Amino acid sequence: MAWENQTLNLDFILLGIFSHSPIHIFLFSLVLGIFTVAFMGNTVMILLIYLDTQLHTPMYFLLSQLSLMDLTLISTIVPKMAFNYLSGRKSISLSGCGTQIFFYVSLLGAECFLLAAMAYDRYVAICHPLRYSVLMSQRICGLVVASSWAVGCFDGTIVISVVMSFSYCGAREIPHFFCDTTALLTVSCSDTLLFERLMFICCVIMLLFPVAVIIASYVRVILAVIHMAAGEGRRKAFATCSSHLMVVGMYYGAAMFIYMRPISDRSPSQDRMVSAFYTILTPMLNPLIYSLRNKEVARAFMKVLWKGKTREQITLF
Template sequence: MARENQTFNSDFILLGIFHHSLTHTFLFSLVVGVFTVAFIGNTVMILLIYLDTQLHTAMYFLLSQLSLMDLMLICTTVPKMAFNYLSGRKSISLASCGAQIFLYVSLLGAECFLLATMAYDRYVAICHPLRYSVLMNQKICCVMVVSSWIVGFLDGIIVIAVALSFPYCGAREIPHFFCDVPAPLTLSCTNTLLFERLMFICCVIMLLFPVAVIIASYVRVIVAVIHMESGEGCQKAFATCSSHLMVVGMYYGAAMFIYMRPVSDRSPTQDKMVSAFYTILTPMLNPLIYSLRNKEVARAFMKVLGKNKSGEQIA
């Protein structure tokens, strides 16, 4: 019992992704730059959608929730990684590690279902435009978003409750830059096969079910677009859906690669590279993809800039 308590109270060691060489210092600076762009980009998206009344529609409300999830996701991992690198410390307490795992898993799960909701929104907008205000009214949209958050948090609670129940021993070194679920499993003193199976089942539900909804929605969308007589309508529908499909492809591809493989087949280097892609790079790309390819967001941004310039001129 004493040994287990000692194990429980000791810290983990995050080996990180960078060393103090010239090349790695440059890469670290690049990651900090990406984090800054992601933080500013997602914050601006949230503020634009909140401030501009013309963006108070279901589609942009869902987009603001995606930006909020991305903002929280990148703040869950990068600040701790940057602090450890700059301070030279590599330790992370069990409580902090548990908090990272909970937030990380919860946000990933919530984003999975939110992306499925966004696909359904595009299906209704293109296939049933006359009934859009009824099928995607404010109440229904809020229920879908709240449900996404709840499902994500439930997934996080289940995973963290089981993960923290294992005794950890040995060097307690995690070959990662943050506490991801698979990484600590290799340090467990007991057999984690049952938990790995539980995690796989959760991944099937959290990844494959939303993917099925997305595929079904876009199959109907493609059929509707093919039968459109207006070339302008086809182009608008394609522009609206292509941004979402780009995000879905990047997000689900990386998530399935990480979580739907057995622990024995994992490579720490591969896991770190793929995790860095969809926890650091994807949150930066999402607001850029939606803002650069969306005239309404660009219009709202220019409107805010115009007001600021007018205020400065008056001052």
């Protein structure tokens, strides 16, 4: 009964990152703009890859899954943050907090392994082009994507099960703009030291293993590209790989900054700002990076627009 009084009947308070000062109102408006661009950009990428049969390849299938993960991530975090700010309410229920933690942890874990799979896909395409259809067949690609989602969901299930077993008391104020696991533990009445250490170890493994795969893949890719004779093939390979490396650098750089530092060295304000970068800004940049630097995506977009205009003209006549 005591646990129910402490944990089930009270909401948490999200302190957020914005006040109602003029500069913070501007920053909040900027975040809403970024959210809109990210939501539309990732939705368009998913639809383009689904509608255009020429984009039905392993590389673009993996890219569509990346867009789906980013779309789900921002939809999990930003709407609640915006609602709390606009309504003046800072509360979030236990179930709402648990939902955010589950999706947040699951999507971050899944995206870690998906980015590694995308690096391996580029390695096979450039270093073993004749065996590409075998090494990255539809079945293998589906298994890789399903495994990324499964590992992420398993990680999220374990984390939420443990976190929701702790007791919470006091002001129950979370120094964050969403229910981040490390921020939530600061208001727990339970001894969470062992869990924090285990979570740190798991985060290191979840980050370092995919990074090792990415580094190994791109070392081989760079060596292969250097030895390419055709200038056009070398340019296309560099363009494709540089887009992926930009995404990887932003995502893993921010994640390592937060989760691979000792707990004693963490600052709530720094964690909030870096979290905002890779949960809000990065999902906006991903589709822009891949679309602006990819002629096939631009061609598919223009093709869809042309079809839409043609249908509109036929309807008018």
